[in-house]
Amino acid sequence: MSGLEDLYREIILDHYRTPRNRGKLETPPAHKVEGFNPLCGDEITVYVDTDGDRVTDVRIDGQGCSISQASASMMTNAIKGRSFAEISDLTRAFKSMMSIHENELGGDDGREPEPGSEESVPADEVKLGDLEALRGVVKFPVRIKCATLAWNTLAQAIDEARADDGAPTGSS
Amino acid sequence: MTTTAELDVAAVKADFPIFDRCCDPERPLVFLDSAASSQKPRQVIEAMSEFYETTYANVHRGVYRIAEAATNRMEGARRTVAGFIGAPRPEEIIFTKNATEALNLVARSWGGANLGPGDAVVLTQMEHHANIVPWQILAAEKGFEIRWIPVRPDGHLDLSNLDRLLDGAAMMSVTAMSNVLGTIPPLGSMIAAARAAGALVTLDACQYVPHLPTDVSSLDADFIAFSGHKMLGPTGVGVLWGRTELLEAMPPFLGGGGMILDVTQEGFRADAIPAKFEAGTPPITEIVGLAAAIEYLDGLGMDRVRRHEVSLTAYALRTLTERLGDRLTIHGPSEPADRGGVLSLDLAGVHPHDLSQVLDQHNVCVRPGHHCAKPLMRVLGVGATARASLYVYNDESDVDALADALVDAGEFFAF
Numbered sequence: 001m002s003g004l005e006d007l008y009r010e011i012i013l014d015h016y017r018t019p020r021n022r023g024k025l026e027t028p029p030a031h032k033v034e035g036f037n038p039l040c041g042d043e044i045t046v047y048v049d050t051d052g053d054r055v056t057d058v059r060i061d062g063q064g065c066s067i068s069q070a071s072a073s074m075m076t077n078a079i080k081g082r083s084f085a086e087i088s089d090l091t092r093a094f095k096s097m098m099s100i101h102e103n104e105l106g107g108d109d110g111r112e113p114e115p116g117s118e119e120s121v122p123a124d125e126v127k128l129g130d131l132e133a134l135r136g137v138v139k140f141p142v143r144i145k146c147a148t149l150a151w152n153t154l155a156q157a158i159d160e161a162r163a164d165d166g167a168p169t170g171s172s
Numbered sequence: 173m174t175t176t177a178e179l180d181v182a183a184v185k186a187d188f189p190i191f192d193r194c195c196d197p198e199r200p201l202v203f204l205d206s207a208a209s210s211q212k213p214r215q216v217i218e219a220m221s222e223f224y225e226t227t228y229a230n231v232h233r234g235v236y237r238i239a240e241a242a243t244n245r246m247e248g249a250r251r252t253v254a255g256f257i258g259a260p261r262p263e264e265i266i267f268t269k270n271a272t273e274a275l276n277l278v279a280r281s282w283g284g285a286n287l288g289p290g291d292a293v294v295l296t297q298m299e300h301h302a303n304i305v306p307w308q309i310l311a312a313e314k315g316f317e318i319r320w321i322p323v324r325p326d327g328h329l330d331l332s333n334l335d336r337l338l339d340g341a342a343m344m345s346v347t348a349m350s351n352v353l354g355t356i357p358p359l360g361s362m363i364a365a366a367r368a369a370g371a372l373v374t375l376d377a378c379q380y381v382p383h384l385p386t387d388v389s390s391l392d393a394d395f396i397a398f399s400g401h402k403m404l405g406p407t408g409v410g411v412l413w414g415r416t417e418l419l420e421a422m423p424p425f426l427g428g429g430g431m432i433l434d435v436t437q438e439g440f441r442a443d444a445i446p447a448k449f450e451a452g453t454p455p456i457t458e459i460v461g462l463a464a465a466i467e468y469l470d471g472l473g474m475d476r477v478r479r480h481e482v483s484l485t486a487y488a489l490r491t492l493t494e495r496l497g498d499r500l501t502i503h504g505p506s507e508p509a510d511r512g513g514v515l516s517l518d519l520a521g522v523h524p525h526d527l528s529q530v531l532d533q534h535n536v537c538v539r540p541g542h543h544c545a546k547p548l549m550r551v552l553g554v555g556a557t558a559r560a561s562l563y564v565y566n567d568e569s570d571v572d573a574l575a576d577a578l579v580d581a582g583e584f585f586a587f
């Protein structure tokens with residue numbers, strides 16, 4: 001099947017079959033946000049524990065296709081223990097790989113684009129690691145929303161965590 | 173008209189240009205998404221272009237000849253629709269934008285005038301959102317109760333408590349064929365029960381009118397809604413049929429031009445039916461296209477269409493079960509006579525979205541998702557299904573292609 005191997009790389013199928021960091025965290029202290037893809041009915045719940053400026057733990061619950069589940073699973077590996085700034089860079093880089101660019105972010109998920117902070121690293125310099133395997137998704141435009149569902153939900157969870165901590169949310 | 177010979181699918185297919193002209197030169201288009209929207213035969217496309225090229229003008233009130241001809245074509249189309257569903261009077265045919273608008277019209281206009289605290293509307297758990305949300309919007313305003321006829325695991329309605337659910341209900345609004353399970357409920361006995369309880373009956377016949385001979389008089393419903401685009405016609409036109417006395421008593425739905433007798437600074441007087449419910453310029457060309465679609469279906473013979481779909485559904489249930497075994501769940505009734513050709517598939521270990529993607533590589537078009545029936549998805553305990561649906565241009569080769577593609581998907585995602 002031409003083309004499908006690009007979409008369904010082995011590592012994606014592996015994360016789909018054995019998702020990492022699946023489950024729930026106790027709320028509170030964890031922040032919990034649900035994300036929906038109204039197109040296909042996928043539902044994802046992201047739980048994050050934070051310590052003021054980093055994500056100390058994360059869990060994913062819900063159901064979805066291989067792309068949304070694998071993206072969520074890889075995301076949890078990539079962000080655990082990372083600072084909000086690092087996660088924001090990673091998210092921007094991931095979305096850029098999905099051909100969603102900063103100035104389009106507002107259009108994609110209704111959120112304001114992050115103001116460029118001094119530490120923010122250009123998208124093409126961020127190491128995506130395993131997440132690179134999702135690059136093939138761009139060739140299947142309807143699936144981009146599957147790949148970004150967990151990331152948009154995570155961004156919302158982090159915003160809520162920061163708001164609760166009284167820290168600036170990063171979006172103006 | 174009773175037809176005896178079987179449907180000549182090859183001849184039917186040759187009438188649909190898309191099968192020659194679409195997308196993939198190497199693989200035939202296996203179109204199994206007619207429940208979402210059907211393809212269009214040349215006869216419909218040509219009727220619409222011919223109308224645009226020779227007769228087009230706005231309808232009503234025009235004095236010049238093509239305006240009169242356009243009005244005549246539209247009113248002729250109304251008679252064609254009335255004849256197709258056995259409506260006693262063409263004025264009972266209200267043209268809407270789609271079935272969704274038709275159902276909103278019933279809820280807003282009839283429901284708005286007749287429902288209040290203490291009343292109840294009875295739905296089933298397998299309704300399309302189009303027959304849920306309009307009632308929910310109104311219920312939030314008027315404070316009536318919505319009751320649900322349950323769906324059993326085998327895809328049939330659980331009617332054991334129907335009389336209790338109908339007790340005191342003012343309206344039973346139910347699908348005549350599920351767009352997810354294919355289930356055709358026992359409409360005769362359900363409608364009789366509703367009548368006995370003093371409730372009116374609305375049928376969401378979106379998946380019924382395109383596939384089965386329909387006679388509103390013998391069905392004994394009060395309102396019937398359907399969409400043109402699922403029955404070989406164009407998008408942008410739908411139909412509400414209602415009983416004259418009900419339609420006449422109901423307040424208008426949308427206000428505007430075309431629906432009034434008089435307007436003063438103090439107020440307005442609504443026109444008679446059907447104009448009362450057709451505010452604004454109607455989808456004239458689409459109405460002409462819908463009439464052409466109905467003539468096409470009439471030419472095939474609806475009883476022949478139904479027989480074709482029953483036998484093809486039986487073939488599909490058998491073939492898919494044989495080829496895929498226990499790994500495949502086909503939701504909905506197992507008896508082809510109790511259902512339409514809508515097959516909601518669940519292949520173990522393969523999410524419907526992924527399944528549909530693999531099927532697309534075979535040029536097999538099915539639809540993943542909740543099919544606008546989220547309450548039903550919750551009852552079935554699934555987030556989504558991959559739905560394959562059959563129509564007049566499908567034959568056993570389409571089912572075989574679907575089976576091949578499913579086997580391929582099963583192997584691709586094997587674990």
Ligand SMILES: Cc1ncc(COP(=O)(O)O)c(C=O)c1O
Nearest residue numbers: 270271272300302351376378399
């Ligand atoms: C059973 C049923 N009801 C209502 C609708 C709504 O039809 P439309 O979107 O044409 O208004 C559909 C189609 O999607 C349907 O299958």
